[in-house]
Amino acid sequence: MSIRDLIPRDKHDLDSVCKLQQHSAVEIAEILPELFEWLQDINWPVSKELTKALPKYGNILIPHIERALRSGDPQWQFSMMQFFIRELPKETSLLVGDTIQRIADTPTQSEILEGIHLLARETLQIIGQKY
Template sequence: MVLDDVKQYLPTDKCDYDSIDRLKSLKPEELQRIIPELLEWIQDINWPVAPKIIEILIPLDKLLLPQLRVILRCNEYDWIENCLWYLVRRLNSDTLLELRNELVMLSKSTNPNFIEYEIPQICKEIMSTHSME
């Protein structure tokens, strides 16, 4: 299946539950092609499709790494918080090890927005839980 074909499976709005069923029918290698677009849907965890998309993404585990690195290095603190809280902390320990540099960097952040959203603390908790300190 080509990329354009897979993109037809993406939600069209924040309440597009039919798309969730369509996404669940895709194989991991097909989902991999639209990981960036799927991750955009968790920028606001209050969108009804966001939790459902997270459940679709979690089994992809290592396939998420390239795009998670991009997000964890951006300045969109609410998106980073959502990724950390709802997705990253649920990945396999060996996958988390590959995000160690990003987690350490964020755990030491002095960015006021990151601190307000408790991003450094969340990263410390993730690293502690997975013996990464």
């Protein structure tokens, strides 16, 4: 089996997420960009399972979380802050605090329209970083 077989094939491929959990961070590192794409819409069943499975991998996730938060995609930002970052170990979540702070302090027009800046403020409080 190739590590690429752990990338969900469709939004209902929960079996791949179960298999993913049996692998180390080093083993799954190359497929993290594809796994994070599945977090763009939290309504997909596979997304909800990934928000539970991926946080255990800790700091290796930071560049991918940053990419999502800086994407300008309000739905992806929402998924990250409302569901994913809250599942991370505290020390890992604090590593993206500056990016969340930027969204809270100087949001883009899109982030304002979608209320992402308000979610950023709430997320900062949850992870224990002052707003």
